[in-house]
Amino acid sequence: MAARSETEALLASAAADLLDGEGGLARTRARRDAGGGLDRAVWGRMAEMGWFSLLLPEAHGGLGLAPADALAFLEEIGARLAPEPVVAAIAAQPLLAACGTAAADALLARAAAGAVVVCADPGEGAPGAMAGAEGLAFAPPGVDAAVAFDAAGRRLLALDPAEARALATVDGGALAFLADGPGAVLLGEGAAAEAAFAAARDVMRLGHAAELCGLTGRALDMTLDYMRLRRQFGQPIGAFQALQHRAATHFVDVSATRAVVREAGRAFGTPKQAGAAAAAKAAAGAAALRVLKDCIQLHGAIGFADEHDIGLYLRRAMVLAAAAGPPRACRAVFGTARAAELEAPLPRRTARAAGLAASHAN
Numbered sequence: 307m308a309a310r311s312e313t314e315a316l317l318a319s320a321a322a323d324l325l326d327g328e329g330g331l332a333r334t335r336a337r338r339d340a341g342g343g344l345d346r347a348v349w350g351r352m353a354e355m356g357w358f359s360l361l362l363p364e365a366h367g368g369l370g371l372a373p374a375d376a377l378a379f380l381e382e383i384g385a386r387l388a389p390e391p392v393v394a395a396i397a398a399q400p401l402l403a404a405c406g407t408a409a410a411d412a413l414l415a416r417a418a419a420g421a422v423v424v425c426a427d428p429g430e431g432a433p434g435a436m437a438g439a440e441g442l443a444f445a446p447p448g449v450d451a452a453v454a455f456d457a458a459g460r461r462l463l464a465l466d467p468a469e470a471r472a473l474a475t476v477d478g479g480a481l482a483f484l485a486d487g488p489g490a491v492l493l494g495e496g497a498a499a500e501a502a503f504a505a506a507r508d509v510m511r512l513g514h515a516a517e518l519c520g521l522t523g524r525a526l527d528m529t530l531d532y533m534r535l536r537r538q539f540g541q542p543i544g545a546f547q548a549l550q551h552r553a554a555t556h557f558v559d560v561s562a563t564r565a566v567v568r569e570a571g572r573a574f575g576t577p578k579q580a581g582a583a584a585a586a587k588a589a590a591g592a593a594a595l596r597v598l599k600d601c602i603q604l605h606g607a608i609g610f611a612d613e614h615d616i617g618l619y620l621r622r623a624m625v626l627a628a629a630a631g632p633p634r635a636c637r638a639v640f641g642t643a644r645a646a647e648l649e650a651p652l653p654r655r656t657a658r659a660a661g662l663a664a665s666h667a668n
Contacts, residue, residue, distance in 0.1 A: 317379035338478025344448030362399040374571030384517030385524035393513035394423035401506035421450040462499035477621040508583040515590035581643025588636035591627030
């Protein structure tokens with residue numbers, strides 16, 4: 307794994323310290339048992355530390371970091387199963403800043419406190435049981451406003467999740483079912499609004515991919531620890547070669563996926579951004595489900611018990627894998643982007659070199 311920069315290391319350390327100090331997995335389990343909902347105290351501390359302004363340009367009062375600088379930070383959040391919609395809140399501020407309208411600027415002034423999130427289109431981000439529902443989007447309840455894109459009217463809207471019907475998710479959280487209504491605020495429209503929302507969606511896909519990398523790596527570490535501890539036939543089960551091979555395969559899966567996600571982070575700001583973000587999200591979602599399902603198996607009967615934390619990781623992986631586009635939808639996005647890239651005309655110098663090579667071959 308590539309060495310982290312000082313900025314990446316500081317952000318990751320801050321995330322780990324805050325979430326561990328607030329109770330770690332015990333808090334996540336308690337929030338689930340209490341029926342979900344936004345933990346306002348923790349959410350406020352995240353806002354005070356400037357988490358939601360990481361990608362906001364400095365001209366608007368943010369830190370102006372690139373998405374790649376926040377990947378290690380988001381991995382730590384994923385590893386600790388933080389139930390707060392951090393990625394959606396981070397994506398909201400650059401989106402609002404790009405709108406350039408009075409309504410968006412007014413909302414941006416409140417967004418630093420985490421009041422606003424970007425939400426997913428049901429056709430892309432809803433779990434399978436919700437995909438048939440009609441409406442604009444799904445967003446985590448408890449925030450003041452959610453930004454959704456109305457593809458039919460090419461309008462970017464701010465909607466109130468408090469007016470929405472809440473739907474439970476498999477990890478014990480909830481999603482608010484949003485629809486256009488009289489209280490919706492127009493933030494922008496046309497090609498500019500569509501492009502701004504597409505960029506925010508890329509950030510969400512990359513961010514959720516990083517979260518998935520973090521939680522998958524942590525779940526595998528938990529499983530390896532268990533394999534060293536659990537004994538069968540007088541020796542640790544980790545000594546059995548068949549199980550070692552399975553663990554090694556998962557280690558390669560996690561490492562390769564993390565490399566794909568980091569490469570996608572470096573593609574931001576280039577024409578490959580959308581395809582790379584979708585590819586990272588598809589890879590991370592599919593890998594997380596593969597690895598987590600086997601982690602449950604490697605724990606044996608205890609892995610199926612709700613009392614063991616490994617089950618929390620599988621449930622969160624299922625939700626994050628569907629957020630902002632499940633693997634199948636993201637692969638389709640990547641395929642479309644790749645096809646467009648291949649069909650684009652070659653740069654003049656490259657085309658001339660290809661012509662010379664062809665002539666020499668003949």
